[in-house]
Amino acid sequence: MTRLFAHLRAVIGALALLGFLALAAPAGAQQPISVNPTASSVKEDQLLEQFKQVEGRGTIPDVKSYVIEHPAGRDWRHFHEVTLVWIGAITILAMLALLVIFYLVRGMIRIENGRSGRKIVRFSFFERFVHWMTATCFIIQALSGLNITFGKRLLLPLMGPEAFSAWSEWAKYAHNYLSFPFTLGVILIFFMWIGGNIPNRADLEWLKRGGGVIGHDHPPAYRFNAGQKAIYWIQVFAGAAIAVSGYILIFPFYGTDINAMEIAGMVHGIVAMLFIAVMLAHIYIGTIGMEGAFEAMGTGEVDLNWAKEHHRLWVEEELAKGRTAPASGRAAATPAE
Numbered sequence: 203m204t205r206l207f208a209h210l211r212a213v214i215g216a217l218a219l220l221g222f223l224a225l226a227a228p229a230g231a232q233q234p235i236s237v238n239p240t241a242s243s244v245k246e247d248q249l250l251e252q253f254k255q256v257e258g259r260g261t262i263p264d265v266k267s268y269v270i271e272h273p274a275g276r277d278w279r280h281f282h283e284v285t286l287v288w289i290g291a292i293t294i295l296a297m298l299a300l301l302v303i304f305y306l307v308r309g310m311i312r313i314e315n316g317r318s319g320r321k322i323v324r325f326s327f328f329e330r331f332v333h334w335m336t337a338t339c340f341i342i343q344a345l346s347g348l349n350i351t352f353g354k355r356l357l358l359p360l361m362g363p364e365a366f367s368a369w370s371e372w373a374k375y376a377h378n379y380l381s382f383p384f385t386l387g388v389i390l391i392f393f394m395w396i397g398g399n400i401p402n403r404a405d406l407e408w409l410k411r412g413g414g415v416i417g418h419d420h421p422p423a424y425r426f427n428a429g430q431k432a433i434y435w436i437q438v439f440a441g442a443a444i445a446v447s448g449y450i451l452i453f454p455f456y457g458t459d460i461n462a463m464e465i466a467g468m469v470h471g472i473v474a475m476l477f478i479a480v481m482l483a484h485i486y487i488g489t490i491g492m493e494g495a496f497e498a499m500g501t502g503e504v505d506l507n508w509a510k511e512h513h514r515l516w517v518e519e520e521l522a523k524g525r526t527a528p529a530s531g532r533a534a535a536t537p538a539e
């Protein structure tokens with residue numbers, strides 16, 4: 203009897219073991235599926251935390267290509283994907299909002315005494331050519347540059363991947379090749395208008411009176427007022443910074459290392475956003491913001507009353523030289539009547 207019980211115990215024990223194995227087997231079979239799929243990146247993260255840099259070995263002479271990830275690279279990626287996007291969105295949208303509010307409050311600044319019908323030459327053909335060459339390059343470079351910062355977020359979902367990559371490829375060519383006439387324009391503008399852009403006493407007075415933009419004041423100014431001088435110097439310095447940093451990016455590793463490349467990318471992006479915001483204000487005042495201003499860069503001539511209201515000291519100098527056009531307002535500069 204006791205032997206029978208012993209046999210029974212052995213059989214039950216064996217069955218229990220089999221049952222346990224049967225249950226354990228599927229769990230064992232599931233084991234590979236339950237492996238954490240991000241485990242390898244966790245290890246990479248741990249590696250990065252410990253060594254700050256992931257680097258391999260290679261056989262090509264370009265040793266910097268052996269570096270796969272490094273701290274400054276991660277900083278740059280964060281800057282490009284997050285920080286610059288915020289800087290750009292805030293500066294550009296804030297400027298647009300400001301201009302809309304200003305327009306709604308102040309409206310177009312009119313020629314208070316009305317048009318005189320007489321013209322005075324403000325910019326020569328060469329000056330206008332240089333201005334429009336630089337401005338055209340700037341606008342195309344601004345749009346193609348903004349595509350690098352915002353395109354993936356704003357345009358890719360609308361255009362789809364194929365159209366977006368075709369547009370981005372052309373935008374990138376335009377951005378790079380227009381850099382040459384743009385840089386030439388910045389240099390020419392620097393030499394062409396530096397004479398009229400040296401700060402002087404009249405600028406202090408102009409600034410003290412807020413440029414006359416609020417109310418109906420017309421503080422006297424020479425050829426360029428303090429506001430225009432600010433635009434001039436911003437375009438000289440921002441133009442230089444954007445060109446130098448841009449050429450460092452176009453010609454990588456010519457006397458620069460990866461850190462300098464990343465700094466150049468950051469400088470380029472930040473200067474670009476501020477530059478675009480400033481130029482929006484410049485475009486505003488030259489078009490819908492002020493009656494009679496666009497003609498200066500359009501035909502090259504402005505109405506004498508406009509000139510007297512905004513650049514009285516310059517008009518006095520010009521009249522002393524006998525430079526106005528007759529009432530019919532023909533293109534050429536002729537002596538005053």
Ligand code: HEM
Pocket residue numbers: 282286339340343344346347348350351377378380381382384385444445446447448449451452467470471474475477478
């Ligand atoms: C001499 C003139 C310029 C040169 C050589 C130049 C060159 C470059 C290069 C090589 C890049 C990097 C493109 C890439 O990552 O594939 C870039 C990006 C960019 N550029 Fe320019 N550029 C110039 C002028 C301008 C101007 C005038 C603007 C705007 C006003 C501008 C705005 C931008 C912007 C917003 C980016 C994208 C920045 C980013 O998201 O990281 N650039 N530029």
